Amino acid sequence: MQKERRVSPQTKKEDEVLDLALRPQSFSQYIGQEKIKKNISIIIEAAKKRKEACIEHILFYGGSGLGKTTLSYIVAKEMGSGIRVIAGPSIKKAGDLAAILTNLREGDVLFIDEIHRMNRVCEEMIYPAMEEFKLNLIIGNGPMARTMELKVPRFTLIGATTRLAFLSSPLRSRFGGTFRVENYKKNEIEEIIKRSSSLLDIKIKNDAVKLIASCSRFNPRVANRLLKRVRDFSEVEGNKTVSRKDAQEALSFLDIDEMGLESGDRKILQTLEEKFSGGPAGLHSLSIASSEEKETIIDIYEPYLVQIGFIKRTPRGRVITEKAKKHLKTIK
Numbered sequence: 001m002q003k004e005r006r007v008s009p010q011t012k013k014e015d016e017v018l019d020l021a022l023r024p025q026s027f028s029q030y031i032g033q034e035k036i037k038k039n040i041s042i043i044i045e046a047a048k049k050r051k052e053a054c055i056e057h058i059l060f061y062g063g064s065g066l067g068k069t070t071l072s073y074i075v076a077k078e079m080g081s082g083i084r085v086i087a088g089p090s091i092k093k094a095g096d097l098a099a100i101l102t103n104l105r106e107g108d109v110l111f112i113d114e115i116h117r118m119n120r121v122c123e124e125m126i127y128p129a130m131e132e133f134k135l136n137l138i139i140g141n142g143p144m145a146r147t148m149e150l151k152v153p154r155f156t157l158i159g160a161t162t163r164l165a166f167l168s169s170p171l172r173s174r175f176g177g178t179f180r181v182e183n184y185k186k187n188e189i190e191e192i193i194k195r196s197s198s199l200l201d202i203k204i205k206n207d208a209v210k211l212i213a214s215c216s217r218f219n220p221r222v223a224n225r226l227l228k229r230v231r232d233f234s235e236v237e238g239n240k241t242v243s244r245k246d247a248q249e250a251l252s253f254l255d256i257d258e259m260g261l262e263s264g265d266r267k268i269l270q271t272l273e274e275k276f277s278g279g280p281a282g283l284h285s286l287s288i289a290s291s292e293e294k295e296t297i298i299d300i301y302e303p304y305l306v307q308i309g310f311i312k313r314t315p316r317g318r319v320i321t322e323k324a325k326k327h328l329k330t331i332k
């Protein structure tokens, strides 16, 4: 069984309240992603000037916890529109989609989260709704079947996905704007941690903010979660202000090193170094040697290790880099 990972960007139960409390409400509170903010502001302003109720359909893609849902709510707010939120996997039948679309009000935003997991039949049904604001429903079956055309209020579809490649190209091409939500820079994550501290009424030293930021995998959700854990730790110690020492102790108690790696990540690196003399090692062999499932290596461990330049993927397999070897030495 997999150990609980505190640095995983996917939502956990404990994040739900935190996510809500800390979610920025406007572009001015939303830190970073300057290109997206600017582009969308222009799109909204232009639509307002033309007195159009809607903007073109928008797709956000990027890793978990980077702020796609947050952005979607902000876009609706900046447009002055209502928002209807629905999870892709919950749209299972044609009737589900018809009910959602026909219940929208003119100018609303329909936000479909995890849009790549929407049922394929519904996906095809949504094309005419996106293009011409109409739905073709098939009523009855066999020789008695007939189609009925339903009008749908003008709406803006905002889709969010962590897996752009899983989206069919006809659907992708129907979005007027596709935006990649990027990982944050270190100074942006520091700013996010400071903002969250002030919202949560946490007094924290600057060097503690920096340390949490460096462990956060450049991900706001992970940063907020770590901030909360560090604050709890510091409170139990009876400290009123979170110091770097508190942060250091809390993070080492949580087994997170200053690159944001946990024991599972380090095990992959150590396996590569010790059992494969640094590699290259094929996925299958690495999986057996580290007793981790192939999918877990690909989805959970590898993306960040590749991103920070600790693992290189070569045609012959995975190779550990000098940078990673140095890091392993420092934490031994």
Ligand SMILES: Nc1ncnc2c1ncn2[C@@H]1O[C@H](COP(=O)(O)OP(=O)(O)OP(=O)(O)O)[C@@H](O)[C@H]1O
Pocket: 009, 010, 011, 018, 019, 020, 022, 023, 024, 029, 030, 031, 032, 033, 063, 064, 065, 066, 067, 068, 069, 070, 071, 162, 192, 220, 221, 224
């Ligand atoms: N740019 C930002 N500025 C400040 N806080 C942010 C920013 N982006 C995200 N956050 C914080 O991170 C939390 C997670 O963001 P959000 O839920 O929007 O991520 P997501 O991309 O939708 O993730 P998932 O793919 O798991 O649904 C938010 O509640 C918010 O507190």
Ligand SMILES: [Mg+2]
Pocket: 068, 069, 070, 113, 160
């Ligand atoms: Mg989301």
